Amino acid sequence: MNSIASTDVQPSPSFSPSTASVESGLIDFAGVDGLQLAISLFGSSVQHISPFQSLEVSWQLNFEESDRSDANGSGVLLRLCENNFRLRHFSNTANLIKSFEPNLLPKQVWMRSLPWLGSVTYSLSISPTILDNLQKKFVPTPPHQLFNIPFHQAAVGRIDGQAVLVWVYTMGDRAVVELQAANSHLEAIVTSTDTVLKHH
Amino acid sequence: MLTVAPSSYNDLPPALGTLVAEYRIPAATAISYPVKAGQYIQILDVQGSQCSDFLAFCADDVSEELDSTVTRTLNGLSIPQIGLHGKYFSNRMRPMVEVIQDTCGRHDSFMLACTSRYYESVGYPGHPSCSENFNLALSDHGIAPRMGWAAINFFYNTEADSSGAIASGESWSRPGDYVLLRACQDLICASSACPDDVDPANGWFPTDIHIRIYAESEHFPKAIGRRTAPGQPLRMTQPSAFTPCIQRLTSYLSEYNGFWVPNRFTYHGVHEEYWALRERVVMMDLSALRKFEITGPDAENLLQQVFSRNISQFEMGQSGYGCLLNTHGGMVDDGIVFRYGETDFRYVGNCDSDEIYLKAIAETLGYTVHIDASSSRWHNLSVQGPLSREMLRSVVDLDDLSYFRFASTTIEQIPVIISRTGYTGELGYEFFVHPRHGSELWDKLAEIGEKFDLLPMGMEALDRARIEAGLLAPGIEFDELTSPYQAGIGWAVAMKSKPEFIGRSALEQIKKRPPRVAVGLVLEGNEVASRGNWVYLPGDRQRIGAVTSATFSPILNKSIAIAQIMPDYSALGTVLEVGLMDGLKRRLPAVVGPLAAYDPTKSRVRS
Numbered sequence: 155m156n157s158i159a160s161t162d163v164q165p166s167p168s169f170s171p172s173t174a175s176v177e178s179g180l181i182d183f184a185g186v187d188g189l190q191l192a193i194s195l196f197g198s199s200v201q202h203i204s205p206f207q208s209l210e211v212s213w214q215l216n217f218e219e220s221d222r223s224d225a226n227g228s229g230v231l232l233r234l235c236e237n238n239f240r241l242r243h244f245s246n247t248a249n250l251i252k253s254f255e256p257n258l259l260p261k262q263v264w265m266r267s268l269p270w271l272g273s274v275t276y277s278l279s280i281s282p283t284i285l286d287n288l289q290k291k292f293v294p295t296p297p298h299q300l301f302n303i304p305f306h307q308a309a310v311g312r313i314d315g316q317a318v319l320v321w322v323y324t325m326g327d328r329a330v331v332e333l334q335a336a337n338s339h340l341e342a343i344v345t346s347t348d349t350v351l352k353h354h
Numbered sequence: 355m356l357t358v359a360p361s362s363y364n365d366l367p368p369a370l371g372t373l374v375a376e377y378r379i380p381a382a383t384a385i386s387y388p389v390k391a392g393q394y395i396q397i398l399d400v401q402g403s404q405c406s407d408f409l410a411f412c413a414d415d416v417s418e419e420l421d422s423t424v425t426r427t428l429n430g431l432s433i434p435q436i437g438l439h440g441k442y443f444s445n446r447m448r449p450m451v452e453v454i455q456d457t458c459g460r461h462d463s464f465m466l467a468c469t470s471r472y473y474e475s476v477g478y479p480g481h482p483s484c485s486e487n488f489n490l491a492l493s494d495h496g497i498a499p500r501m502g503w504a505a506i507n508f509f510y511n512t513e514a515d516s517s518g519a520i521a522s523g524e525s526w527s528r529p530g531d532y533v534l535l536r537a538c539q540d541l542i543c544a545s546s547a548c549p550d551d552v553d554p555a556n557g558w559f560p561t562d563i564h565i566r567i568y569a570e571s572e573h574f575p576k577a578i579g580r581r582t583a584p585g586q587p588l589r590m591t592q593p594s595a596f597t598p599c600i601q602r603l604t605s606y607l608s609e610y611n612g613f614w615v616p617n618r619f620t621y622h623g624v625h626e627e628y629w630a631l632r633e634r635v636v637m638m639d640l641s642a643l644r645k646f647e648i649t650g651p652d653a654e655n656l657l658q659q660v661f662s663r664n665i666s667q668f669e670m671g672q673s674g675y676g677c678l679l680n681t682h683g684g685m686v687d688d689g690i691v692f693r694y695g696e697t698d699f700r701y702v703g704n705c706d707s708d709e710i711y712l713k714a715i716a717e718t719l720g721y722t723v724h725i726d727a728s729s730s731r732w733h734n735l736s737v738q739g740p741l742s743r744e745m746l747r748s749v750v751d752l753d754d755l756s757y758f759r760f761a762s763t764t765i766e767q768i769p770v771i772i773s774r775t776g777y778t779g780e781l782g783y784e785f786f787v788h789p790r791h792g793s794e795l796w797d798k799l800a801e802i803g804e805k806f807d808l809l810p811m812g813m814e815a816l817d818r819a820r821i822e823a824g825l826l827a828p829g830i831e832f833d834e835l836t837s838p839y840q841a842g843i844g845w846a847v848a849m850k851s852k853p854e855f856i857g858r859s860a861l862e863q864i865k866k867r868p869p870r871v872a873v874g875l876v877l878e879g880n881e882v883a884s885r886g887n888w889v890y891l892p893g894d895r896q897r898i899g900a901v902t903s904a905t906f907s908p909i910l911n912k913s914i915a916i917a918q919i920m921p922d923y924s925a926l927g928t929v930l931e932v933g934l935m936d937g938l939k940r941r942l943p944a945v946v947g948p949l950a951a952y953d954p955t956k957s958r959v960r961s
Contacts, residue, residue: 187879202629204627207623
């Protein structure tokens with residue numbers, strides 16, 4: 155994996171709470187058959203990533219009525235545990251869950267968009283200092299760390315005492331740092347993070 | 355900072371460093387004392403078998419206090435273990451103290467410090483208690499008294515069993531045993547010398563506890579003290595020659611068999627490391643194995659007696675896997691014997707106590723043989739994976755090194771023994787090197803491995819690999835009560851070619867019908883069984899065996915297990931059930947297969 159420290163960077167990060175967008179969202183799934191669902195949707199390469207690693211994925215769903223716009227798509231899949239996954243996708247969340255539903259049965263898996271989970275993304279095409287500066291605020295939960303974090307890796311910890319998952323990934327030619335936190339904490343975290351970023 | 359004169363107590367082991375303060379807690383009393391962030395607290399059991407309950411409060415706000423329930427929950431452990439999960443937390447989930455060293459290894463975090471109520475209930479109204487003593491000791495700090503303090507009870511020997519019972523008994527601690535803690539913030543601490551003389555907790559005779567406070571400028575290595583045999587000195591957890599290199603790549607190390615070993619590596623993790631092993635090449639530190647030089651005119655005779663294989667058939671430069679046997683056919687240890695010469699062998703196993711066993715057998719049999727524990731002179735690094743040969747070819751000639759052969763050579767001037775052996779089910783090599791060359795060898799191999807995308811591999815991935823390959827783990831698949839026929843390595847007993855060896859007569863009987871035999875199981879579905887899950891005949895309530903190890907095999911994409919079951923049901927293809935939870939709620943169908951679910955013919959290691 156490449157380290158983001160070696161990427162070309164530009165200043166002025168921007169953020170956009172993903173919860174405000176219908177064209178991007180997070181879908182979680184987990185259960186005894188979580189890995190098998192991931193394999194059936196995205197292929198066997200998902201087996202190769204460890205918890206808190208991710209990879210770009212695409213899917214082609216078979217529909218008898220093939221006019222569903224989300225039959226084909228792409229996203230980034232984060233593995234959280236042996237059988238727990240989180241998909242960052244770029245379509246309508248409710249429709250996509252509906253599209254995935256036929257693959258769920260008879261597997262023992264739940265799939266949903268977690269209503270309490272918010273996120274904010276920062277473009278990393280931009281600057282490695284985003285992460286350097288985040289490190290000043292982020293207190294990782296051992297053994298997680300942010301130092302030299304490579305693409306497609308996440309770390310959990312706290313910013314100003316609030317739980318945050320920091321996820322660094324690429325999607326096509328876009329490089330992204332995403333912060334995920336409880337909706338109730340997100341605004342404070344964004345403000346705190348943004349303050350740090352703007353002051354550096 | 356107050357510097358205290360060197361300890362004048364002559365009933366204690368030497369101080370570990372610069373003392374800031376020290377306190378003697380007379381039997382059946384308790385004290386409170388301040389500790390600054392970064393300072394170390396050493397709680398010593400002066401005479402042995404004495405419990406010392408411990409409380410800690412944030413000095414700035416005594417409403418924040420050490421909380422045993424929070425601690426158990428955050429660590430996922432009944433008592434913190436030195437390393438990643440070695441901290442005691444407060445009721446606000448902040449770290450209060452971290453365990454740095456522990457020479458006892460048995461403490462309690464479930465029970466209250468002893469209370470008046472306990473003594474009343476067993477007929478001793480008015481008996482002093484740790485909780486009452488704490489109330490007195492803490493009164494100067496404005497801390498309100500409690501009927502019972504939820505303390506951490508150091509040296510208190512308790513155990514919660516699967517029925518929910520919490521049993522207690524005499525403390526395991528010996529004279530001078532201690533716990534060394536590092537304060538994570540400014541604290542007010544309280545420690546007791548438990549007054550309980552009405553049960554075995556303190557060996558019926560309460561004695562003193564001693565507290566030493568060391569300066570924050572000190573640096574004490576994290577270590578667990580273990581005793582391998584009665585009368586043997588404490589062995590503190592040690593780094594291997596490769597640990598400094600490993601610590602550049604991960605902070606997630608655990609104690610294993612007296613060494614600090616990596617669980618997984620930062621930004622890699624169990625799956626990535628596992629797949630690197632199965633598809634490319636990995637490097638891992640296996641220095642926790644123990645090495646013994648066995649030399650002298652009777653070296654071969656000794657090994658012929660005590661080791662299960664017929665080593666007289668080994669050529670120079672050949673090695674063989676087997677086990678050390680005892681007279682009732684049990685496996686004292688498993689390991690590999692390397693033949694260096696006519697009278698010159700090395701045994702690589704798991705236990706320091708193997709030395710004691712080998713010497714005892716040699717003495718009993720009147721053999722002239724020298725047994726020298728050489729673990730401190732040989733640390734070992736394993737390079738495993740289908741690309742391992744290709745990777746190493748640039749620095750060492752491997753073409754003549756077949757399976758279970760070894761050679762002395764150099765890698766860029768580093769003297770090594772290279773052995774074509776491993777513990778992964780893949781083609782691989784092990785390098786034995788003097789610790790002074792350890793870092794150099796690690797760096798060299800990492801450099802060579804770069805173009806093969808070599809990864810370091812930790813214990814989590816190794817455990818999956820060894821279960822897939824049907825390889826045994828000591829203490830899990832076998833111990834001295836388990837025969838090689840039960841453990842699944844009956845093939846490693848030279849019953850046909852060795853007319854006499856230790857345990858032979860017992861094994862002749864056991865071989866006819868071992869009480870259980872090891873099998874591989876492939877489970878239906880994706881749930882992973884646990885060690886100790888019972889194995890049943892389908893629909894039957896009678897148990898026929900138990901799971902010893904289980905994992906989800908990434909390469910097979912199946913849930914697999916190693917189990918030891920009654921031989922009547924061990925035929926390949928037999929359908930059994932593994933009982934999850936209580937064995938009644940859910941059972942998973944499982945099919946008996948070879949011990950090695952992955953590459954059962956060992957074609958990959960032999961390739």
